[in-house]
Amino acid sequence: MAIPRDTIEIIRERSRIEEIVQRYVPSLKKRGANYIGLCPFHKEKTPSFTVSPEKQIFYCFGCQTGGNVFSFISKIEHLSFPESVRFLGKITGIEVREEESRDRDKGLAYLKRINVYAMNLYRRVLLSEVGRQALEYAHRRGVSDAAIEEFSLGFAPPDGAYLAGRLLAEKVSIEEAVKLGLVAPSTRGKAGSFYDRFRNRLMFPIFDHRGDVAAFGGRIIGEGEPKYLNSPESDLFKKGSILYAFHLAKESIAELKRAIIVEGYLDVIGFFQNGVRNVVAPLGTSLTSQHVEVLSRYCTEIVLLFDADSAGIKASLRSLDVAAEKNVEVRVARLPEGDPFDYVKKYGIRRLMAVVDSAVSPVEYRIQRVMADSGSLPKGRLLLALFRIVDDIRFDSEKRAQLKKIGALVGIEENVIINDYERYRAGAKSPTNFGALSKKTGEEINYLARCHRELVILLLSHPELVESAMLDFSAEGMTDPMAKTVFSKIAELYSEGRQISIDRIFDEFPEGDIRQFLEKGLEKSFVAERPAEAYSEIFINVKLYLIDRKMEKILEEVNRQGDRVSSEMLIEIEGLRRDKEKLLSYLQTR
Template sequence: MALPLDFVERVRESNDIVEVVREYFPLKKAGQNYKALCPFHSEKTPSFFVSPSKQIFHCFGCGEGGDVIGFVMKIENISFYEAVKKLAERAGIPVPHFKEEPEEAKRKKILLGILKRTAEFYSRYFWESKKAEEARKYMLEERGVKEEVLKEFMIGYAPRGSVLVEEARKSGIDITLLEESGVVVYRVDKKKYEDRFSNRIIFPIKDSQGRVVGFGGRILGKGEPKYLNSPETRYFHKSRILYNFDKVKEYALKENSIIITEGYMDVIGLWQVGIKNVVATMGTAFTSQHVRLISRFVERVYLLFDPDFAGKEAVLRSTDLLLKSGLDVRVVINETEMEPDEIAKEKGFSFLKDMIKNGMDLIGFRIKEAVKGRDI
């Protein structure tokens, strides 16, 4: 059943939008309003504004905007009903018994089902198809990943062409549902739908509940981009998800720490040698949502990025957020010429464990880089 309008209005009026937003990230006064860096897109100059008089938010960079309920829906990636319930509980307002709107619940189930079945299809294709032989050889032999690890991470292969589009047409599946799920894309220039991923190793991305919400695809052979991710969808937001977080929680709690890397293969490489409190940012900037996610489980964070300039820049971009978080942050100094998954493969568990154990505190790392003349 639908929520009573008077209940929704009471919830809206009982939750000041400035106070709610401040629970997620800091705001700065800007005249009669407040401003911050937008949590919904990457930017260097604040374009996200909150109006206490109008009780709305608006980003002049990406165009996101709305009231306090809309903000919670967007920042938490939850439905209208879930957002109202969350805000009601925050304000101490008794929540009437209600169920999620049937159509919304049905659509959610359908979309998540499509993503799950797509991941299963890619995985089956990887192991069973002759056309995936090169993909299997690449992962098993060149990258040295064991069969059981590949299966644990549901690694798959997206063949050339548009097999998902073809299968949808044969099965009578509404192609727009696949588009909404992010697995197919409409090419305006060609005036037709195509699979988003073609000739790529597939890494299913799961939310904290273990549900497939998106994919990362690495090109097999030459081609650009090297890595292609699912687009932002109702359920997939790179700024809120860390790769492997669904499996890492018990190990993170045990170690009271999380190791943050850049990519899918870094996670898989470390996992294979027995280092399992590891996640990846999937090439995106580290965000306040990532910080909140991690700080619920651990007190210490290790940053283990690639040894090149870009890897160090990634560390430096993360420093301000992490320093404000109260977490104990250590930078793993990678003096090898190898990426983390290569270190795991060539040097093994003990070497990596020592590297991590000797991580430098964040302030010390910044000073070290400043002495080198790097702008921080």
């Protein structure tokens, strides 16, 4: 993206958020300083969707979605940030001219043309005499002609330099084709000759989200290694962000608000052939955080459907931590046998969908797996494995709920298992004093993180406080990466003399955890009263906390040194005590 900052600013100025939102939310009505209407992002009967014309932001108290005018368009039209800037440019009649990207675009367009050329060639070969065996293979596996057409399947012939020869004859830049991983320089043949990387393979073109051919996957016909060969990463192909068939599936995903993730190309095709189209596959074994990010713009539920003997389970489950930050629920299911493609052939789509619908939360899934594999494991060992899963649960209420369920599974009463878990937390992890110490550090991070997060949100909603904050706080003093990053950004804008507001800061973080954090923080812009008091409360709380920690440390030292304690130390404690009293009395007199 290379839209000049000035253009973005002009479009921002011209796009009144209340007017833009009105186009999508006819119920939007002025109430006091704000506008209120029915949320377009979740179903509701009483309006909780709020727009502030003064701050140029929106926030829904029902589903906690919020943002500025660009993110509103991005959410409702499913567009990226630059796309939504262009979209609003059109509405407001401001021309968006891109910088510097011309040459790069030209280069990319050329690469795309090479991929399209290869795809069309492979397609023709599959339907020709040369491809007869491959076509028979596809039919025998159960791939329909309609699917071959829709997924643009092709065949790369066994001939060592079929594509390379064609590219040379057509005077296509062979260097660029090498970059795409279609051909490679020959090491054995004469210098300057090239061979095809894909040979004797059924070819699955991989399209990016716009529907351009980004890469290929090829399955060997008959015996040979590797069974599947993918294009290497290139300027067109970033594995971690592309999902197979997403360009075909996204409409259905948006409509059903659910995406089904399977492991292979054929599995996707199996679903499509049976009329289920909200299905995609990652191009490695696991789902990445970028995948989750993209999907969360289209749906509220992601179901991971693993093969019975899946290798990708562990990696995918790890990537789910990301999902917890997004507004998307992830569920996991595992087939009792084989893979989805064979399963649907054998049992039909209804039974396959029943497996999909039986998906459970990742935690429950992990508990199920441990229980299934437990066999004759002694109860203590089994509990230890289960407690480790409970450790990963973020909220105490859910921890409790899962402990209760585990108790029921292994036949232990609720209080007993909760007590066991507490003992495990205290003991198993901290055989020495080290455990107790690290627990305290954890608490400290949590408490300070909360204060600092509150602080940055407060500053964004009330920029008049930024000046004091620059004196009272520093980014270095912040342990929480989220608060630290946002605070540094505020400091940067402040030092450049630029205007600070929550709707501007939004564009600095177009996606990711920080974006989510800012969205949640928008609520404060609407409800926080008396910002100056809120500010001094945060300031004092942080100060008090740091004083307490310091005092504790000194007292520990005093206890250790016994009689040899120095008078400086006692003076320091006295000083801290006085500071603390002053702060406390300030809090009370307010």
